[in-house]
Amino acid sequence: MTNPLKDPKTNPFEIATAAAEQIAKLSGVAKHEIALTLGSGWGKAAELIGETVATFDASEVVGFNPPAVVGHSTTIRSIRLHNGKHALVLPRSHWYEGHGIRSVVHPVRTAAAAGVETVVLTNGCGGLNPAWKPGTPILIRDHISLVYKSPIEGANFVDLTDAYSKRLRDLARSVDPTLDEGVYVQFTGPHYETPAEVQMAKAIGGDLVGMSTALETIAARESKLEVLGLSLMTNLAAGIQTTPLSHKEVLEAGKEAEGRISALLAEIIAKL
Ligand code: 8IG
Numbered sequence: 001m002t003n004p005l006k007d008p009k010t011n012p013f014e015i016a017t018a019a020a021e022q023i024a025k026l027s028g029v030a031k032h033e034i035a036l037t038l039g040s041g042w043g044k045a046a047e048l049i050g051e052t053v054a055t056f057d058a059s060e061v062v063g064f065n066p067p068a069v070v071g072h073s074t075t076i077r078s079i080r081l082h083n084g085k086h087a088l089v090l091p092r093s094h095w096y097e098g099h100g101i102r103s104v105v106h107p108v109r110t111a112a113a114a115g116v117e118t119v120v121l122t123n124g125c126g127g128l129n130p131a132w133k134p135g136t137p138i139l140i141r142d143h144i145s146l147v148y149k150s151p152i153e154g155a156n157f158v159d160l161t162d163a164y165s166k167r168l169r170d171l172a173r174s175v176d177p178t179l180d181e182g183v184y185v186q187f188t189g190p191h192y193e194t195p196a197e198v199q200m201a202k203a204i205g206g207d208l209v210g211m212s213t214a215l216e217t218i219a220a221r222e223s224k225l226e227v228l229g230l231s232l233m234t235n236l237a238a239g240i241q242t243t244p245l246s247h248k249e250v251l252e253a254g255k256e257a258e259g260r261i262s263a264l265l266a267e268i269i270a271k272l
Contacts, residue, residue, distance in 0.1 A: 005063050005102040011152070012102050012109060015063045021104070023088065027054040027078035033118065034087040034272055035111035035225075039212065040124030041232040041254030042113070046089050049269045050081040058091050063106045065099045073088035073113065082209035082270060088114060091172040094211055095147055097191040105219035107230045112223035118272055119220050122230045123253050125184065125210035126192070126237035127247070128202050132180070134236070135257035137264060140164050140229030141173055141181040145208055145214040147188055150220075158222045168228040168272075175267045182207030184231060186214035195239025211235050232261055236237070 004010045024030050038045055046052070058064035058074045068076065077089040090107035093099055111119055121140075132138065141164055152158060173179050173217050185201045186194060189211030193201065201209050234253040237245050238245055 003065060003099065006100060008215060012106065016106060016109035016113045017163045018095050019061045019063050019110040019221070023076065023078070023245055025098060026060065027052060027193045028054050029086050030077050030086040031115035032078065032111070033114040033116060034081070034120065034269065035107070035118075036087060036089045036120045036269075037092050037107060037122060037216065039092065039122045039232070040250065041234060041258050042122040042262060042265060043232070044258045045265040045269070046077055046079065048262055048266035049087060050079045052130040053078045053080050056236060063103070063110065064091065065093055065097070065103055075237045077084065085272075087269070091099060092212060095165055095188050095215065096191075096211060098170065101149055101151050101215065104215050107234060108219045108225065109223060112225055117225060118228070119225045120228045120230070120265070120269065121213050121216055122232070123210050123212050124234045124250060125192070125208045125231045126198075126235050126241060127233035128207050128209065128237050129182070130199065130236060130240060132213045132233050134234055135260075136242060137179065137261045138208060138233055139169050139179050139181045140184045140213065140231055141169065143184045143186060143214040143217060144204060145150050145186045145218070147186055151215050151219045156222060158218065160167065160218065163187060163217050167224045168226060171271055172228065172230070172268050175271065176264055182212060182231070184208045184229065192245045193194055193238050198237040198239050201237070208233065230265065232257055233270070
C-alpha cells in the first residue's frame, strides 16, 4: 500500500484524523489523553506505566510506514494508566528514513486527532557535556533544528517560545531533582556528526545531538499539544568521546540504562 502522505495533494490532518479513527477502532479506546514516543533506551516504560489494552502493527494504520532500523519499534500500543487515563505509544519515523517530513510528524498529528493533549517525546542521543556519563537522562529545554525544513505547511506562524513545557519540566524534576536540562540539536543523520560539527553544535548553544524530536515538537506545538522532551545520553558525541561511535554500543548503553530510566519515566507519567 502506498502511503497517502506522499501525495502532496492530500491533507495530512485528514489522514491523521483517519489514522486516529482506526486506532480508536483497533484499541477499543475512543479517546487517548497522552502520547509517547519511546526512543532508544526508553522502551521498557511501556511495560511499567499501566495495563496494555491493545497492541497492533502500525502498518495497519493509514500513514504509518513499515519498520526500518534494528532497535526501533513499529508497534502501536494503547495503555490504560494506573490513574485511569489512556496513553498511546506511537512509533517514530526518522527524517533519514526518507519517507518525507509528513511521515516524521504523522504520529504527533495522529495523537492530536486521537484527543491527546500531552505528548512525551523521548530519544537516545549524543552528549556534549563530558560530565554526563552514558546512560544519563536529560530533560530537553529547547532545540535547534539543523534539518532546515519546517513540518508546517502553509503560512502558520507557530510560536515556539515555550515549546518544551516549563510546567512539565518542573513536574519531571519533582520526580527526580537531579535531572539536568539541555538544548537538543537535531541533525538529519543517519551518519553521526563529525567532531567539527559537534563543536559547531556546542558553539551555537547545543548540549545534545540527535536525529529526531525537534520536528515532532514543532508539529506538536502547531497542534497545541504540551510537550515533554527527554533524552537518554547514550554516548558522548564524536570527538568528545575519543573512540569511534557504533550503533551497537549505543544500543548497549541504552539497554544498560533502560530499567532505570523507564522507571523514572513511568513515575513522571503517573503525575501527568
Ligand atoms: I543514540 O551522537 C545517538 N543518537 N546525531 N549523534 C546523533 N544522534 C545520536 C547520537 C549522536 N547518539
